[in-house]
Amino acid sequence: MSPTAPYQYDISHGPAYAQLKFDLKANQTVLVEAGGMAAMDPCVEMKSKVRGGLMKGVKRMLGGESLFLSEFTAKGQPGQLFVSPGVPGDIQHYAIPEGRSLFVQSSGFVAASPTVEIDSKFQGFKGFFSGESLFLLHILGPGDLWFSSYGAIFPVDVDGHYVVDSSFIVAFEDTLDYDIQILGGLKTGLLGGEGFVCRFSGKGKIWIQSRGVFQLVRFVNPFRPIRD
Amino acid sequence: MDIEVLNQPDSSIARVILAQNEEVVAEAGCMVAMSDFLQANTTLRKGKGGGILGGLKRMVAGESLFLSTFRSPQAGGEIFLAPKLLGDLIICEASAAGLVVQASSYLACAAGVVVDVGFQGFKSLFTGESIFWLEISGVGPVLLSSFGAIFEVDVDGEYVVDTGHIVAFERALTFEIGKPLGATWLSTFLGKEGLVCKFKGRGKLWCQTHHPAAFGRRVGSRLPPR
Numbered sequence: 001m002s003p004t005a006p007y008q009y010d011i012s013h014g015p016a017y018a019q020l021k022f023d024l025k026a027n028q029t030v031l032v033e034a035g036g037m038a039a040m041d042p043c044v045e046m047k048s049k050v051r052g053g054l055m056k057g058v059k060r061m062l063g064g065e066s067l068f069l070s071e072f073t074a075k076g077q078p079g080q081l082f083v084s085p086g087v088p089g090d091i092q093h094y095a096i097p098e099g100r101s102l103f104v105q106s107s108g109f110v111a112a113s114p115t116v117e118i119d120s121k122f123q124g125f126k127g128f129f130s131g132e133s134l135f136l137l138h139i140l141g142p143g144d145l146w147f148s149s150y151g152a153i154f155p156v157d158v159d160g161h162y163v164v165d166s167s168f169i170v171a172f173e174d175t176l177d178y179d180i181q182i183l184g185g186l187k188t189g190l191l192g193g194e195g196f197v198c199r200f201s202g203k204g205k206i207w208i209q210s211r212g213v214f215q216l217v218r219f220v221n222p223f224r225p226i227r228d
Numbered sequence: 229m230d231i232e233v234l235n236q237p238d239s240s241i242a243r244v245i246l247a248q249n250e251e252v253v254a255e256a257g258c259m260v261a262m263s264d265f266l267q268a269n270t271t272l273r274k275g276k277g278g279g280i281l282g283g284l285k286r287m288v289a290g291e292s293l294f295l296s297t298f299r300s301p302q303a304g305g306e307i308f309l310a311p312k313l314l315g316d317l318i319i320c321e322a323s324a325a326g327l328v329v330q331a332s333s334y335l336a337c338a339a340g341v342v343v344d345v346g347f348q349g350f351k352s353l354f355t356g357e358s359i360f361w362l363e364i365s366g367v368g369p370v371l372l373s374s375f376g377a378i379f380e381v382d383v384d385g386e387y388v389v390d391t392g393h394i395v396a397f398e399r400a401l402t403f404e405i406g407k408p409l410g411a412t413w414l415s416t417f418l419g420k421e422g423l424v425c426k427f428k429g430r431g432k433l434w435c436q437t438h439h440p441a442a443f444g445r446r447v448g449s450r451l452p453p454r
Contacts, residue, residue, distance in 0.1 A: 015235050015238070015239050016238035016239055016314070088238075088314070089239070090239075151235070151238075151239035151241070151310070151314065152234070152235035152239035152241065154234065154235070154241070154308075156261060160264075161263075161264035161265075162261065162262075162263065162264055163261065163262050163263070163264045163266075164260070164261040165259055165260055165261065168260045168261060168310075183259070183268050199264060206261075208260060208261050208308070210234075210235055210239045210240070210241035210260070210308075210310050211239060211310060211312075211313075211314060212260075212310075212312075215257070215312040216312065216313070218312070219312050219313065219440075219444060220444055220447050220448050220451070221448070221454065222444070222448070223441075223444035223445050223447065223448025223449065223451075224448045224449075224451045224452070224453060224454045225448075225449060225451075225453040225454075226453060226454060227453040227454065
């Protein structure tokens with residue numbers, strides 16, 4: 001099976017509970033986030049794989065997210081594979097052209113073709129220093145990529161400038177430049193709870209999610225038992 | 229102001245388009261994305277009930293005192309606003325008749341809408357559960373959020389709702405907060421039953437299918453202590 005053969009896939013139950021189904025051709029392989037497999041045919045073989053060697057995998061784990069990938073191959077015959085993201089939300093497909101790349105929030109990685117390269121030199125988000133950090137994967141083409149959100153995903157076509165709260169960024173094209181700011185200065189940013197925003201400039205697409213996992217965590221936190 | 233609600237009902241998000249010099253007021257922290265030329269600011273709403281002290285009380289009750297305002301110096305400013313929890317959004321019109329909104333259900337409104345945080349509903353000394361309501365009047369659209377789905381009830385006579393399921397109601401309704409019929413204060417104290425609100429009169433009531441604090445307790449109680 002040629003690694004560039006097109007994938008037959010289907011995204012169902014979006015935007016709240018999206019699941020990704022692959023109908024793999026005989027000997028076709030797809031990379032899936034470790035733990036992302038929900039169900040599959042018995043002919044599909046799983047191999048754990050750390051992209052770019054073990055140490056780099058560990059480094060990514062320290063980046064807030066264990067990006068250990070599993071390789072799924074339909075051995076000798078076609079096979080079905082269901083992939084579910086860790087949080088309820090939507091899934092988006094993007095075909096990264098040769099020579100181009102996409103930045104994806106690290107917990108948003110769902111699946112990719114084995115032809116993509118994950119840039120291990122990329123150090124997350126420049127200028128980021130809060131606990132609410134956003135870690136990005138830099139994924140180089142060519143190849144297919146599926147990424148997920150908490151809540152729905154909506155695209156915004158930027159031509160000029162656009163501001164996005166850092167915890168709502170799902171992915172963006174490499175034609176966009178970005179820098180981190182505190183919205184409206186310190187008073188609004190800290191007292192108002194608006195936190196860190198990412199200011200994009202250039203021309204390209206951003207995918208944004210309609211809910212933030214960090215916001216959910218912050219909601220649940222006061223309900224934790226209190227230490228005596 | 230042009231408001232569109234997208235991705236209903238589970239992942240609802242509001243897209244607001246502002247005219248020149250128009251302003252939208254929103255719960256602090258609910259801005260998802262926006263045009264870069266919008267001017268953000270934070271306002272502190274003081275309650276009728278008295279300045280700093282009233283403010284502190286509300287902070288203890290877990291409610292944010294801060295509202296953010298976003299102003300568009302030019303036409304076509306765009307902003308996306310979303311609540312914290314999964315659920316729906318509805319657009320209500322503020323009016324002189326007035327609306328009472330559960331504080332955690334308030335998301336945003338036009339600048340012509342008056343948000344009064346001075347109205348303290350009730351705080352149970354037993355369960356520590358607080359009911360903190362906003363009084364809404366003035367003119368313009370108000371965005372309300374629900375945890376889960378939202379359903380509307382036309383009250384004519386009497387109606388009983390668990391306080392955690394109230395989103396908003398028209399001021400034409402009078403209410404009384406207490407324990408549900410047949411429940412004892414002990415069971416209320418033990419958290420077996422929540423507080424209920426008994427409405428009387430004629431008016432609209434909006435309820436949510438899920439109770440945020442019940443969800444918070446279910447998940448939070450299984451987490452390590454803080």
